[in-house]
Amino acid sequence: MYLYLKALHIIFIVTWFAGMFYMPRLFIYNREAQDQPSPGREILQQQFTVMMKRLWWGITWPSAIITLILGPTLWFSLNVTPGWLLLKLVFVLGLYIYFFFLHGIFRQQIQNKFKYSSQQLRIWNEVATVFLFAIVFLAVVKNNMSVVWGLLALVLLIAVLMIAINIYKRVRQRK
Template identity: 65%
Template sequence: MFLYIKALHIIFIVTWFAGMFYMPRLFIYNTEAADKPDIVKSALREQFAVMMKRLWYGITWPSAVLTLVFGLTTWHLLGVTPQWLVIKLGFVVGLYIYFFSLHRIFKQQVQGVFKYSSQQLRIWNEVATIFLVAIVMLVVVKQSLSFLWGIIGLLLFVVLLMSAIRIYKVLRKKRN
């Protein structure tokens, strides 16, 4: 039974992350629609609103809830709380905070409120990747991973991601 619950937990983690990876891309496209002629902007924003609602309420929210349900059940069935799991749960709390921030941006954009530039949203889009790397490394490597090397590796990964975003911005400006 434990392995089936764990498998369901992993499946819903994957679908939840799929939604969290794609949703900020839709935010970016919706934000960039402002640069289009009014009739095009209106059509794009209408279509993006439909896509965002379906993704958010049809996949992302249910997956977030089921990830939590199966994760807590897995933890209960595990019967112990090793140190690596405590650290993982800290990252999971951070991930849910990020998820709720995406929900806030989603609600704003559906209401026609655009508080963030496409560049800011591109950076925010990478936060889920940082959580994914941290959580997967922690779960897979567990006690073999020194806390110090784990933090150093995570920080280097963040620097690499931010550098890639900056390079993309420069290349995009040159192209335009």
């Protein structure tokens, strides 16, 4: 039974991450639609609103809840708490905080309130990537991973992502 639950847990993690990867893209597109003239702006925002609601309520939220149910179920069936799992859980907690932050942006954009620029949203779009790297490496490599080297790799990943975002910004500004 454990392996079936683990398989379901992984599936719902994947669908949850899919939602967290795509949702900020929709935020960016919806924000950039603000710069379009009427009636295009209203048409785009109406379409993005439909897409955001379907993604958020139909895929992302249910996946987050099922992941949250299956994770502790698997943990309790282990009857042991290895050290790597505690560190992974810290990152999972951070991921849920990020998820709730995205929920706040979702609520704002549904109400046509745009607190963040598309550039700021592009940065937030990469946060899930950092959590994904940290969580997967901890789950797969487990105790064979040095915490110092792992954190150094995460810092390097963040630096590479920020450089890529800035390069993309410059490319867009030239066009």
